[in-house]
Amino acid sequence: MMDEQFAEGDSLLHKRDPKAKIIASAIFITAAALTRSSTAAAMFLAFAAILCALTGLPLRPILKRLLAVNSFTFFLWITLPPTYGGNEFITLGPLSLSVEGIRLAALITLKTNAVVLAIIALLGTSRIANTGHALETLHLPQGLCFIMLFSYRYIFVIYQEYQRLVRAARLRCFKPATNIHTYRTFGYLFGMTLVKSWNRASRVHQAMILRGFDGHLIPLSQDRYRRSDTLFLLVILTLTLSIALVGFQYP
């Protein structure tokens, strides 16, 4: 995300207008998040995977994102099955695992992966500036667009400041261990990261103001909404709704 690495490319999805992609992802995410059917969730995942394949992006960075997300769902797999309760249980040695717990963990995992892949395919394939601009033309409150654009800048700034401080600590032979010195050092590192990021972010903001920035980020490349974008939107909408209907049939 720092380099907007997914935005480089010239696939069918890269060429779509960000407005169409924002609406498409809003529809997809809502439908995928609301479904209670594992069948539908699996279909959403397949759909999102196909979209990702259409972007022609390299597999590795995408898998890396999925790995990061699934380190969270991993915790669901450890906690839900033993604790969820219900009527059916599977006994595995000393453990008795709730079937409903397993089902729920699976459902959440499928949904999460589907949403992440859809975001990469739909939102990741536009530059942040273009997406921000599209949000504005979709009449989202300006404040909201501003926050979105700036969280993007801040994440980058915070990350850099943190790295700089960690490097400085390491250069002075700091080795993390389980003791008060380590905890205190990390406390200082996080605290200083926040303070320094805040200061840097305000200087960056000043630099932007001096160059005439007034809250609207104007993208350098112009997007044009074409008929193919409407077509694209209709295809996504139809498929998403069909999957949602499948979800009602097979709950």
Added chain:
Amino acid sequence: MSKQPLIELRNISYLYPHSTGPILENLNFSTQEKHIGVIGSNGCGKTTFFQIIVGLLTPTAGQLLFHGKEIKDKNRMRDLRREVGFLFQNSDDQLFSPTVIEDVAFGPLNLGYSQTAAKKTAIETLAKLGLEGFEERITHRLSGGEKKLVALATILAMEPKMLLLDEPTNNLDPKTRLRLISILQGLDLHQIIISHDWDFLEQTGSTLYRIEDGHIHRCEEDHIHVHSHIHKAGDYPHRHGH
């Protein structure tokens, strides 16, 4: 050039919130010379002085005049910022777009240029600074010297009349430093340069001003003594007897 100085400060005082004493006090200054060098010890308020000129800080007292008229509203401030470009002490604070071309085109786009015109201006400005082929480079992966030159490009792309340069030669290697000097000499612009680099000030033909005890005053000619030998502690402006 009109008779009115581009920028004039009248009785400006500035006090940072929560600080004990004012950094600048009753400071008077106007841009009479085309090339001005500003010197002063670390922490004497040089950067603060620039931030007041471009309205990033609002003085606690005094007036800021632009083309002889006091700045009263946002629109006038915007005009001032268009005509006065500020090169920050730290270029990392100045570059924020993913790619160089986006960063350089940022100002022109905000000024209302079309996408095509902004891109053209950006490419021309980069070429003028010898940065052809830098368009798609990732800004935060540039070297320190390249960042400085790109930051200069982002400002020049807005076609300012005056440049405020805050220690531009800091951390530049001799070659990049010379390159920057020759670029600045080639620009037909008013320049105010904060620097501890005496040779640099000499080569850009600057009239020297010193900030001291909250005031700014022109250095007396017979006190100025530009020299190029190496000092062990030579980054502070100094006078001595030879």
